[in-house]
Amino acid sequence: QVQLVESGGGLVQPGGSLRLSCAASGRTFSGAMGWFRQAPGKEREFVAVFRWSGGNRYYATSVEGRFTMSRDNAENTVYLQMNSLKPEDTAIYYCAASGRGFYPTGPDEYEYWGQGTQVTVSS
Numbered sequence: 107q108v109q110l111v112e113s114g115g116g117l118v119q120p121g122g123s124l125r126l127s128c129a130a131s132g133r134t135f136s137g138a139m140g141w142f143r144q145a146p147g148k149e150r151e152f153v154a155v156f157r158w159s160g161g162n163r164y165y166a167t168s169v170e171g172r173f174t175m176s177r178d179n180a181e182n183t184v185y186l187q188m189n190s191l192k193p194e195d196t197a198i199y200y201c202a203a204s205g206r207g208f209y210p211t212g213p214d215e216y217e218y219w220g221q222g223t224q225v226t227v228s229s
Contacts, residue, residue, distance in 0.1 A: 158177070
């Protein structure tokens with residue numbers, strides 16, 4: 107089992123920044139780590155993905171250039187740095203872990219999920 111715990115959400119003004127963290131624990135995991143978000147009344151959507159073992163990072167078009175995914179291997183923690191935030195970025199953000207595929211972008215491809223952290227972008 108892999109346990110994931112997100113933190114770092116909150117209320118921020120448009121144009122502001124937040125950094126989300128996702129601490130992973132449990133069994134050794136070397137697959138893909140993804141960030142997703144879900145706004146009220148909408149389906150969960152892909153935000154970003156990379157692999158613990160290294161390689162590329164992929165982002166949703168809506169966040170590319172504004173969001174950056176990174177990691178701290180020593181702390182088993184994945185981060186999502188979010189800059190130039192917009193009201194449409196408001197959602198619950200989830201991190202997830204997948205042992206399927208290389209860079210999965212569908213929620214169904216992920217086996218493990220955190221509890222989510224709320225991000226609200228509003229003036």
